[in-house]
Amino acid sequence: MGLYGMMRTGVSGMAAQANRLATVADNIANSNTTGYKRAYTEFSSLIIPGTQGNYNSGGVKTSVRYAISQQGPLQFTASSNDLAINGDGFFVVKDSSGSPFLARAGTFVPDGQGRLVNAAGFYLTGYSYENGNPAVVANGFDGLEIISIADSELSAEVSETGVFAANLPADAVNGDTEKSSLVVYDHMGRKQIVDLIFTKTAAANEWTLEIFDEAGNSLQSENLLFDPTTGRLDAASSDAIVFDIPGTAIPGPAAQVTLDLSSMTQFATGYNVATSFVSGSAPSQIQEVKISSNGVVSALYKNGAEKPLFRIPLASVQSPDQLAVLPGNVYTQSPDSGDIKIGFPESGQFGSVVSGALEGSNVDIAEELTNMIESQRNYTANSKIFQTGSDLLDVLVNLKR
DSSP states (O other): OHHHHHHHHHHHHHHHHHHHHHHHHHHHHTTTSTTOOOEEEEEEEEOOOOBTTBOOOOEEEEEEEEOTTSOOOEEEOSOTTBEEEESSOEEEEEOTTOOEEEEOOOBOEEOTTSBEEOTTSOEEEEEEOTTSSOOOOTTSOTTOEEOBOOTTOEEEEOOOEEEEEEEEETTOOTTOEEEEEEEEEOTTOOEEEEEEEEEEOSSTTEEEEEEEOTTSOEEEEEEEEBOTTTSBBOTTSOSEEEEEOTTOSSSSOOOEEEEEOTTOEEESSOOEEEEEEEOOEEEEEEEEEEEOTTOEEEEEETTSOEEEEEEOOEEEOSOGGGSEEETTTEEEOOTTTOOOEEEOTTSTTOOEEEETEEEOOOOOHHHHHHHHHHHHHHHHHHHHHHHHHHHHHHHHHHTTO
16 A cells, blocks of 8 residues: 555645646736736645554645735726725626626726626626615625716706805995896706895895896895894894795796805995805716715716716625635635625725726736746656656566566
8 A cells, every 4th residue: 555655645746736836827827917816725734544553645635715805006097997996895796697796806997888897797886876875785785786877968956055155235225235146057957047136224234135036026035134243144134045946846846945144244345245156057968987985986077067976885705815716807705705794985994996096916926936936846756756656666566577
């Protein structure tokens, strides 16, 4: 059993070194693959129980592992759709059938339908802002949608809030008026002009604000009372006025604007507008897409408006190095990796999303070449054991002659 066992041990050693050389070959071939995690071979001995005075040679077995938790270097690019993760976490991607996977490779480009797809054909997913600020599903992939952004999409934002701050002359007399106009937008993005007319009343430190539409119809009125010692709105006076956007009840839904007046003043100087802002925008196309470090995907429109569309989550497991590795540089949960946890970037243990960058391979070419030389020498040494065993068998057979 000794000579045959020695030869089998040599064969076992050669097979183990061949496996190690296979991982080295993969690593070198993928040294420029975005998000690739190096594979490495672990050796463990196989011991065969022997009897006193008789040793049974065993062998060696291998197990292949991946350095998934080791981050590769970040390489900046010219495309804002290229994404990298600085820190822990994985992008959640889906294949064409809708099955979810984990990935670190963020070479995303829009396809013909505006979906962000990487080089391996996996689509980036996120939570939609369609129904308000999204909440994450912490222990599963429910609620995730394939991120789709069409450049031809038009968007209009209805006016809902505004701020108006101006100084009204303290020396004005009863009947004096001051006027300003504001642009507001309805649900369809139609532009409407409203006039703000301030009229001094007979009462001390009191003005009336009345808002009119373009046809001269009164939309709302409010009395403004100023504190004579501070020149600012009195505590008894309302600091906001709410009015309907003209024409929004027909043919569309009604809309109201809440105009903040808390910074209005009355000092002994002329009428001066300090702030005039109203939310909303006319219909406009998407000019570019911005992805922030916390995963919010926003559309920047040509009219300057910005609208959040999706939020990209990140996934993690207790033992990333135990994830199952699949073709296309993606991973899936395994019995040894632990359960999936989902969260948003820059929260808890999750890293941040870097737009305009890619994570490079974590392969060190110098280390791989060193491993290749070691494996080559070890393979040769194991082959010598096999050859020596074969020679000894020849000697044993020739004893009969």
